Amino acid sequence: MTHPFPLRGIDEPSPTLLTLAAKYPRLFQRLESMYIYVEPGWYSLIDQALAQIDRLLDGDHASRFSLVQAKEKFGSLRFYYDYEDVENTGPERMSHRAEGLARIVREAEAASRKTCQVCGKPGRLAVRSGTYITTCGCPWPGQDPFTEDEFVKGG
Ligand SMILES: [Zn+2]
Numbered sequence: 591m592t593h594p595f596p597l598r599g600i601d602e603p604s605p606t607l608l609t610l611a612a613k614y615p616r617l618f619q620r621l622e623s624m625y626i627y628v629e630p631g632w633y634s635l636i637d638q639a640l641a642q643i644d645r646l647l648d649g650d651h652a653s654r655f656s657l658v659q660a661k662e663k664f665g666s667l668r669f670y671y672d673y674e675d676v677e678n679t680g681p682e683r684m685s686h687r688a689e690g691l692a693r694i695v696r697e698a699e700a701a702s703r704k705t706c707q708v709c710g711k712p713g714r715l716a717v718r719s720g721t722y723i724t725t726c727g728c729p730w731p732g733q734d735p736f737t738e739d740e741f742v743k744g745g
Pocket residue numbers: 706707708709710711725726727728
């Protein structure tokens with residue numbers, strides 16, 4: 591299925607990915623496995639999440655983290671990562687750092703549902719041609735602006 595909107599995120603190694611890798615080298619020790627594919631409106635959400643993660647994973651804890659994928663699905667950011675939780679105290683018990691990591695990712699994903707994917711302004715969920723997107727209503731490249739009846743009620 592082809593995406594009806596022209597995605598401007600770029601497959602790795604993209605300029606965005608390389609910029610983030612240069613900014614947070616501790617978190618990008620396994621660059622070859624990573625993939626960021628989102629519109630520019632969400633770049634700062636990813637940047638902010640990585641800044642928080644960089645602070646949380648002090649010392650050599652960052653070497654146990656890898657960002658696997660950041661992408662859009664149903665108008666929401668999905669941020670997948672691996673973390674080797676060596677500080678847990680049992681199989682069912684996440685460490686303080688692992689919980690913090692999960693919270694940072696949850697908050698970034700929640701923020702994405704209120705942030706226009708294209709321009710980063712406050713946005714709401716809309717649907718066009720069966721595809722969900724979070725938008726402020728601004729025109730996508732090569733597309734008409736969104737109209738009020740395209741926004742999902744209660745979205
Ligand atoms: Zn916008």
